[in-house]
Amino acid sequence: MSAPVRLAPLGDGGLWQAVMAAASGRCQCRGACGKPHTKSGGRCDREHGTHRTHAGGQVRLIAAPAEATDLLLPDHQAAALPRNRLAAWCPTCHHGAHTAARKAAAAATPPAEPAALF
Numbered sequence: 352m353s354a355p356v357r358l359a360p361l362g363d364g365g366l367w368q369a370v371m372a373a374a375s376g377r378c379q380c381r382g383a384c385g386k387p388h389t390k391s392g393g394r395c396d397r398e399h400g401t402h403r404t405h406a407g408g409q410v411r412l413i414a415a416p417a418e419a420t421d422l423l424l425p426d427h428q429a430a431a432l433p434r435n436r437l438a439a440w441c442p443t444c445h446h447g448a449h450t451a452a453r454k455a456a457a458a459a460t461p462p463a464e465p466a467a468l469f
């Protein structure tokens with residue numbers, strides 16, 4: 352069996368702990384997800400382990416690339432990023448930021464149109 356075993360969303364538990372510690376256990380989104388988070392001072396106020404989801408579940412932050420461009424990296428490349436390029440994300444913001452990054456990347460890349468047709 353050579354399939355890698357992924358214990359955490361990114362990297363090992365130690366990396367996750369370090370990212371969460373640097374973020375004080377709070378989502379570090381500052382609007383990348385598309386929400387301005389104005390009610391919480393411009394930064395998402397979701398904290399790990401708090402009961403804030405509508406379903407009554409606990410917020411589980413994940414460690415993921417901080418920059419939108421890095422968010423689009425394949426998992427194995429994202430997992431190799433240094434800790435200072437990772438941020439704590441709540442699932443909602445991570446999903447929103449990933450979607451926004453994908454859209455931005457698509458908009459930045461000119462569609463592969465064929466050369467002018469005669």
Ligand SMILES: [Zn+2]
Nearest residue numbers: 378395441444
């Ligand atoms: Zn968030």
Ligand SMILES: [Zn+2]
Nearest residue numbers: 380384395444
């Ligand atoms: Zn957000």
